[in-house]
Amino acid sequence: MPAAPETAHHTPPLNALRLSGIGKSFGGATILSGFSLDVPEGQRLALIGGSGSGKTTVLRLIAGLERPDAGDIELFGRRLPYRRFAGRLIPDDPPEMRELRRPIGMVFQHFNLFLHLTALENVTEAPIHVLGQPPAEARREALALLDSVGLADLADRYPRQLSGGQQQRVAIVRALALRPRVLLFDEVTASLDPEKVAEVLAVMRTLATDERVTMIIVTHEMGFAREVADRVVFMQRGVIVEDAPAIDFFTAPRDPRSRAFLNLAS
Amino acid sequence: MMFQLDYAAELLPILLKASLITIEATLGGMAVALVLGLVLALLRRSRHAVIHTPASALVEFVRSTPLLIQIFFIYYVLPLYGVRIPTLACGIIALGLHYATYTAEVYRAGIEAVPHGQWEAGRALSLPIYRIWRHIILPQALPPVVPALGNYLIAMFKETPLLAVIGVHELLGTALREASQTYRYYEPLTLVGLIFLAFSLVTALVLRRVEVRLAGRS
Amino acid sequence: METLLTTVIALAPRLVDGAMTTVAITLLTAPFAALFALIAGLARLSHVRTIAVAAVVYVELFRGTSLLVQLFFMFYVLPLIGIELSPWTTGVATLALNFGAYGSEIVRGALLAVPRGQIEAALALHMPPNRVLRRVLLPQALPAMLPPFGNQLIELVKATSLLSLITISDLTFVGNALAQTTGRVTTVYILLLAVYFGIAYTLTLAMRALERRYGVARTMAAAR
Numbered sequence: 001m002p003a004a005p006e007t008a009h010h011t012p013p014l015n016a017l018r019l020s021g022i023g024k025s026f027g028g029a030t031i032l033s034g035f036s037l038d039v040p041e042g043q044r045l046a047l048i049g050g051s052g053s054g055k056t057t058v059l060r061l062i063a064g065l066e067r068p069d070a071g072d073i074e075l076f077g078r079r080l081p082y083r084r085f086a087g088r089l090i091p092d093d094p095p096e097m098r099e100l101r102r103p104i105g106m107v108f109q110h111f112n113l114f115l116h117l118t119a120l121e122n123v124t125e126a127p128i129h130v131l132g133q134p135p136a137e138a139r140r141e142a143l144a145l146l147d148s149v150g151l152a153d154l155a156d157r158y159p160r161q162l163s164g165g166q167q168q169r170v171a172i173v174r175a176l177a178l179r180p181r182v183l184l185f186d187e188v189t190a191s192l193d194p195e196k197v198a199e200v201l202a203v204m205r206t207l208a209t210d211e212r213v214t215m216i217i218v219t220h221e222m223g224f225a226r227e228v229a230d231r232v233v234f235m236q237r238g239v240i241v242e243d244a245p246a247i248d249f250f251t252a253p254r255d256p257r258s259r260a261f262l263n264l265a266s
Numbered sequence: 267m268m269f270q271l272d273y274a275a276e277l278l279p280i281l282l283k284a285s286l287i288t289i290e291a292t293l294g295g296m297a298v299a300l301v302l303g304l305v306l307a308l309l310r311r312s313r314h315a316v317i318h319t320p321a322s323a324l325v326e327f328v329r330s331t332p333l334l335i336q337i338f339f340i341y342y343v344l345p346l347y348g349v350r351i352p353t354l355a356c357g358i359i360a361l362g363l364h365y366a367t368y369t370a371e372v373y374r375a376g377i378e379a380v381p382h383g384q385w386e387a388g389r390a391l392s393l394p395i396y397r398i399w400r401h402i403i404l405p406q407a408l409p410p411v412v413p414a415l416g417n418y419l420i421a422m423f424k425e426t427p428l429l430a431v432i433g434v435h436e437l438l439g440t441a442l443r444e445a446s447q448t449y450r451y452y453e454p455l456t457l458v459g460l461i462f463l464a465f466s467l468v469t470a471l472v473l474r475r476v477e478v479r480l481a482g483r484s
Numbered sequence: 485m486e487t488l489l490t491t492v493i494a495l496a497p498r499l500v501d502g503a504m505t506t507v508a509i510t511l512l513t514a515p516f517a518a519l520f521a522l523i524a525g526l527a528r529l530s531h532v533r534t535i536a537v538a539a540v541v542y543v544e545l546f547r548g549t550s551l552l553v554q555l556f557f558m559f560y561v562l563p564l565i566g567i568e569l570s571p572w573t574t575g576v577a578t579l580a581l582n583f584g585a586y587g588s589e590i591v592r593g594a595l596l597a598v599p600r601g602q603i604e605a606a607l608a609l610h611m612p613p614n615r616v617l618r619r620v621l622l623p624q625a626l627p628a629m630l631p632p633f634g635n636q637l638i639e640l641v642k643a644t645s646l647l648s649l650i651t652i653s654d655l656t657f658v659g660n661a662l663a664q665t666t667g668r669v670t671t672v673y674i675l676l677l678a679v680y681f682g683i684a685y686t687l688t689l690a691m692r693a694l695e696r697r698y699g700v701a702r703t704m705a706a707a708r
Contacts, residue, residue, distance in 0.1 A: 065604050098610045105608070112605035116623045125619065126609035171605075178609065330638060330684035331677045332645035334656060339673045342663065346670060424550040431649065438553055451560035459549045459557060466548035 014077060016041040016182050016214040017062065022071035024057055031057045032238045035071070041181075044208055044215045046229035046246065048222075050261065054238040055218045059184045062216070063106045064097065075100055075182070102130075105180030109187040111167040113159040119146065119170045120155040127177050138177070145173045149203050165196030169203055176207075183207070185217045189224075197221070204228065222265045226250045234258050274453040277444060281457055284440035285465075291357055291436055292423045298362020299418070303369030307377065308399075310370065329367040334428055336360045341432040357429035365422050372414045376407035412480060416473040420466060427458075437461060491668050495675065502658030503679050509644045509654060510683075513579045514637060520584025525591025526617075539588070546585035552646055554578050559650045575647040583640055590632045594625035630699050634691035638684050645680075655679060 017039040024032040031054045039045055047055045060066045062073065067089050073080045080100055081092035091097040113122050123142035127133040133141075146152045149169040159167050168188055175183060185204065189197045201224050208215060208228045219225055225232065225246065232249040234242045234257075242249060242258045253259050309321035328336070337360040344351065351359070380403050388398035430439035441454035527539035546554065558574045569577070598621055606616040648657035659676040663669045 063608050065607060095612070098612065102610050108601060108605065108608075110601050112599075112601035114602060114605065114620055114624075126611065129615055129619070130610050130612075174609070327677070327681055330642075330688075331680040332642040332656065334645045334648075335659070335673060335676050335680065338660070338663075339677070343670050343673055425552075427550045427552040428646075430552075438550070438556070442556070445560070451556075452564055455553065455557045455561055458553050462550050462553060463545070463548040467544070 014041050015039060015074065016043070016076060017216075018072075018074040019058070019061070020072050020074075022058075022061060022073070023069045024054075024061060024066065025069060030238065032061075035238065035240075037233065037240070039182075039214060039216065041076075041214055042211050043231055044229045045217065046225035046232045047216060047218045047235065048220075048225060048232060048261075049235035049241075052237065053235040055235050056186055058235075059106070059186050059216065059218055062182075063104055063184055064091075064101050065106075067091075075103065102178065103181040104184065105175035105178055105182070106184040107168070107171050107175050107186065107188050109190050111159070111164070111171045113167055113171055113174070115159050118156050118158055119151065119162065122159070122170060123174045123177050126174070131178065142173070142177055145176055146170070148206075149173055163196060164192045165199045168192065168196075168200045172200075172203055172207075180213065182214045182216070185215065185219065187218055187220065189219070189221055220265065222250070222262065234261065236261075269452055269456065270450070273448070273450060274457060277441075277454055277457055280444065281437060281440060281454070281461060284435060284437050285461055287354070287434065287440075288423070288426045288436040291354065291361065291426045291429055291434065292419070294354075294358035295361030295365060295422050295426075296419050298358060299365035299369045299422070300415070302362060302366035304373055306366055306370035307373035310374065311377065325367045325370055328364060333360065333364045333425060334431065336364055337428060337432055353432055354429075354434050356432060357426075357434050361422055361425065361429075364425075365418055368418050368421075369415060372411050372418070373407070375414075376411035377403060379410065380406045409480060413473065413477045416469075416476065420469050420473070423465065423469070424462065488671065491666070491671055492675065495662055495666070495668075495672065498658050498662060499655065499675060499679060502653060502655035503683065505653060505658075506641070506644050506655040506680075507683060509576065509579070509647060509652070510637070510641050510687075513576050513583070513640060513644070516576070516580035517583035517587055517636075517640065518633070520580055521587025521591050524584060524588035525595065528588065528592050529595060542581075543585045543588050546582050551578070551582050551643060552649070554582060555646055555650055571647075571650050571652050575644075575650055575652055579640065579643060579647075583636060583643070587633065587636055590629055590636070591625070594628040595621055597628055598624045627699050630691070630695050634688065634695070637687055637691060641680065641684050641687065 015038050017037075019035060019037045022032050022035040023030070024035075035054070035058070037058070047058060049055045057066060061068055067082070069089065073082075078100060081096060082089040083092040113119075114125070117125065120139065120142055123145065124135065124138040127138040127141070128135050143152055143155060146155050149172065151166060151169055151173070154162060154166060159170070162170065172188075188204070189200050192200060201221065204217075204224075205228060207213065215228075217225065217229065229246040232242070232244055232246050233240055234249070234253075234255075236257060242253060242255045244254070249258065250262070253262060306321055306325055310318050310325070312318045312321070337357065340351075340360050340363075341353070341356045344356075384402055384406065385398065388402045393402070426436050427438035429436055430442060433439065435443065437458050441458045445451045445454045524539045524543055527535045528543070530536045530539075555575065555578050558569070558578045559571065562569060562574070602620055602624060603616060606620045611619070644654055645656040648654050648660065651657075653661075655676060659672055663672040666672065
């Protein structure tokens, strides 16, 4: 999104995402409480931390797969309309909520490709039926996208006929087909065989060169985070321990807990 | 037409008494089904085709044909060949035979779930086949299938009204007899429905507890 | 032996009539039962409490009471409270409601068995709920429903015999009448059982063909 240069000069860039005062608990266990995070447009944010740190919950709240118990979520300056009902927050107007969230795309740890659809059908499903794109056009664009990740030949295969790395590349293309402005990556290489990790990271590296897309990456791949991210947020037990530019975080972490984590991770 | 509470109150003791016959038929039928089903399951596992083929054919045939006709068959046909059985016993045999084909499948699943190594261990110890079955395989195969057998107990209970057609005065038969005297069907049939509902809900609750207890043990 | 053969030939036309009726009842009831099963199975998973509770009441009511009792209730009691239905309507409606209640458990189980990630992926693609259901949930749940629905179809064939008790001249009704009028009790009942078996077996083969085409085995075979 090319912002007008004169305003960009005076005001900080628009926040793609702003979480404020988010609370979330599961069956009595508090995962997040009073959690706040601003993500400027175009940023590559690596969200790291051990298991149980709440980083995946943050992504799922943004994607709408979980509902916050408290707090606000803003997307490009617009507050997502939740209302309180019977002590919980529920979407005030589900169609409007879907509309507001449309700029968000998500890629999952376990790919979650639709098992009964081919790779191509997985990619064209949402453009045709959510965006209302003409099928022929959607197919053409999907094939071009699949080609860009080296999978054009496998467009008619079913997910079970693809390797993990191939499935994950299809899943990334499926998210891209909706032309997202915010991409969420949830441990996308964690369930891949080691030799397939590189092919997925290569695709993500290419994506990261597109300055218009904001990326939030939950990952264990420290090398990749260091290479691609501009900013690192390190979480522990639902709290941000350190929030720093990626170079600073990896070369000179300030918090002892960050140092301990990096030592373990490397 | 109004539901008459005083007539219903008059009927209730009669029907509750008749439900004893329903329970008798259910428990009798289940006893037959449990034993005969196990026999059929074991016969179907025989290595000899002369044994497992007829057993399988019988199971398939009885399972695919209506219980109602099997009841008629046992009640009308067997006496022609000199087999005289009391009416309720006819019903119990028919229920038991029909549901034996279901329990046989349940037993089979239980037996097949016992790891093959258990057989090999038994043979390695040179145990006689009878002891392997009795002391190694069945003790492991049966407890897990108790809930499934329980479901068939409930299913069979709900089929006992079919015995009314051969004149067993269980719940439905008694209700119809009363109705034919007063020409009022509303109260007797509603009560029968309610009694069945009450029994089903109670047995379902009991079964769930048994299931929980069994799950807790293993 | 010749007398047996002539008896069978003499009985055949009426038995065939009865068998046609039995098949007709089955084929007429099955789609309605499947529809009720689908509606009730979905309703039980609804987030709207009243819808879920209504479905539970329907399912428990029809599973908790006996089919024959339901049939007699509909046949004898409904006319008394002003609802006049033909025996055919009564029979088919009761069978469909009863089997729909049992079938709803199959539908519910199959829907719950679809991996959670499939739904999450659909939501992350901003698909509206009805589209998630039609395009993601149902296509993946249907193959798993086929085998248990096949078993239910055989149970339905057997259950149609109860309609003979509310004056419908199905196979059982015709058989009972023939047993009384001809006195050839053994032959008639054995023939009856054989014809029912034939119908059930044919339907089993048909369902197996359907499973081969659309069932789990095929969808999974894509893994090859």
